[in-house]
Amino acid sequence: MSLAQVESWVPLLVPDMPAPHELLPWLERMHAARHYSNFGPLVCELERELAQRLNTPSEQLTTVANATQGLELVLQALDLPAGARVLVPAFTFVATATAIIRAGYQPVLADVDADSWLLTPEIAQAACQQIDVHAVLPVATFGMPHDMQAWHRFEQETGVPVVIDAAAAYGSQWLNGAEGTLVFSLHTTKSLPAGEGGLVVSTRPGLAAKVRQLSNFGINLDPTAGLPAGTLISLGSNAKMSEYHAAIGLVSLQKWECHAQKRRVLQADLMQEWQQISGDSLAWQAQGPGGPLMAPTLLCMRLPDAHARAALERACQQARIMTRRWYQPLLQHMAVLQQRCVSLDAPNAQAMAQTLLGLPFFLGMTLEQRHRITAVLEQVLKNKK
Incomplete structure (x- = not known):
C-alpha cells in the first residue's frame, strides 16, 4: 500500500469558525434576553459594529439570513420592470443568476476582464450597446474588490442601477466615498463567518430599510407609518438573521x-x-x-x-x-x-x-x-x- x-x-x-467556548458568553446573553430572532439585541449590535467599521450610517445597512436572499430582496426593492434584464458576469457562482431569476428577472451573461476576472464598467458599457439592460450585478470575484467610483460614474452616465455581489469581499470591498449598493456573505467559508448570514449596504435612499421590511415578510413594523403593526405592505420573505448567527458573527468580528x-x-x-x-x-x-x-x-x-x-x-x-x-x-x-x-x-x-x-x-x-x-x-x- x-x-x-x-x-x-x-x-x-x-x-474558520469560532470555538464553542468563545461563543458561550454571547449565547448566554441571548438566552438571558429570551430573544432569538426578529432583529434581536445581538443582531442590532452586529449591525452597529459593521456600520462603524464600514463607515456607513446605520440606516444604510441591514443584515439578512444569507447573501443570496439579500441579492433577491435588493433586486426586488429596486422595483425593476417585470422581466427586466440584469447584466452579470458569465464567470460567477450560480446563486448570482438564480437570485435574479427568483426575483422575476432575466440574467444577461457578459464577459469578464482577462486579468482581474471581474465584470468591469467598460465591459458593461459595451454590453449595453448590444442589449437593453435594466440593472447590472457585478461580482467581486473570489473577493477581489471593484472600483466603486467607476461604477458610480457608470450609474450616473447610464441611469442603470448597479448592485455589487460582494459575497466573498468583506474587508476588501468598500464604497470609498462613492454611492452604491453592496451585498456581503457571512457564510461559514467567507472571511467574516457567522455560519450563515448576509449584509446589505446601500446609499440608495430607503433601499436598506425596504430590504429589512421585505426580509420580515414585507409587514409594517414602523409605528410612525400610520398603519397597524403587521399590515402587509409588500410581498416579502422570511430572511432575517438569527441571534445565534449574530453571536458567531460578533466573535468572528473581534479577530x-x-x-x-x-x-x-x-x-x-x-x-x-x-x-x-x-x-x-x-x-x-x-x-x-x-x-x-x-x-x-x-x-x-x-x-x-x-x-x-x-x-x-x-x-x-x-x-x-x-x-x-x-x-x-x-x-x-x-x-x-x-x-x-x-x-x-x-x-x-x-x-x-x-x-x-x-x-x-x-x-x-x-x-x-x-x-x-x-x-x-x-x-x-x-x-x-
Missing part, C-alpha cells in the same frame, strides 16, 4: 484583522512557492482598480492549458488532494439556466473555464499538506515543460 493511500485527504477549504493578515501571508507564500516551481507558467488573479484583496478565502490558478489542468487534477486525486473547478461549468453551459438567460460573447470567461483550478487554501494548513501539494505541482509542471 502506497503512502498516498494511507494519508488523509488535504481538504479544499476548512471553515477579523488578525485572521485576515494570516490569510494574506499564507496566500503570498503559496503563490510565490508554486510560481517558482512552475517556472512562471502559472497565472493568478490580478488586482483590479478597486484595491487589494485583504482577506483571501480560496486560491485559484490558471494552468498553461487544459491538458496541464487535467494532469494536475489526476495527480492531486492520486495524492488525495482536493481540487475544484470554481464557477464551472459557466452559467451559459448549465441546462437549467440556458433557456432563462441571454448569453453575450464571453471569450475571456470561456478561456478561463478551460484552465482555472482551485487548490486547498485554509488557515491551519500543515507543512506536510503544503509539501504534498507542492510536490504534486512540481511533478506535473516539470513533465509539461
Whole structure:
C-alpha cells in the first residue's frame, strides 16, 4: 500500500469558525434576553459594529439570513420592470443568476476582464450597446474588490442601477466615498463567518430599510407609518438573521484583522512557492482598480492549458488532494439556466473555464499538506515543460 493511500485527504477549504467556548458568553446573553430572532439585541449590535467599521450610517445597512436572499430582496426593492434584464458576469457562482431569476428577472451573461476576472464598467458599457439592460450585478470575484467610483460614474452616465455581489469581499470591498449598493456573505467559508448570514449596504435612499421590511415578510413594523403593526405592505420573505448567527458573527468580528493578515501571508507564500516551481507558467488573479484583496478565502490558478489542468487534477486525486473547478461549468453551459438567460460573447470567461483550478487554501494548513501539494505541482509542471 502506497503512502498516498494511507494519508488523509488535504481538504479544499476548512471553515474558520469560532470555538464553542468563545461563543458561550454571547449565547448566554441571548438566552438571558429570551430573544432569538426578529432583529434581536445581538443582531442590532452586529449591525452597529459593521456600520462603524464600514463607515456607513446605520440606516444604510441591514443584515439578512444569507447573501443570496439579500441579492433577491435588493433586486426586488429596486422595483425593476417585470422581466427586466440584469447584466452579470458569465464567470460567477450560480446563486448570482438564480437570485435574479427568483426575483422575476432575466440574467444577461457578459464577459469578464482577462486579468482581474471581474465584470468591469467598460465591459458593461459595451454590453449595453448590444442589449437593453435594466440593472447590472457585478461580482467581486473570489473577493477581489471593484472600483466603486467607476461604477458610480457608470450609474450616473447610464441611469442603470448597479448592485455589487460582494459575497466573498468583506474587508476588501468598500464604497470609498462613492454611492452604491453592496451585498456581503457571512457564510461559514467567507472571511467574516457567522455560519450563515448576509449584509446589505446601500446609499440608495430607503433601499436598506425596504430590504429589512421585505426580509420580515414585507409587514409594517414602523409605528410612525400610520398603519397597524403587521399590515402587509409588500410581498416579502422570511430572511432575517438569527441571534445565534449574530453571536458567531460578533466573535468572528473581534479577530477579523488578525485572521485576515494570516490569510494574506499564507496566500503570498503559496503563490510565490508554486510560481517558482512552475517556472512562471502559472497565472493568478490580478488586482483590479478597486484595491487589494485583504482577506483571501480560496486560491485559484490558471494552468498553461487544459491538458496541464487535467494532469494536475489526476495527480492531486492520486495524492488525495482536493481540487475544484470554481464557477464551472459557466452559467451559459448549465441546462437549467440556458433557456432563462441571454448569453453575450464571453471569450475571456470561456478561456478561463478551460484552465482555472482551485487548490486547498485554509488557515491551519500543515507543512506536510503544503509539501504534498507542492510536490504534486512540481511533478506535473516539470513533465509539461
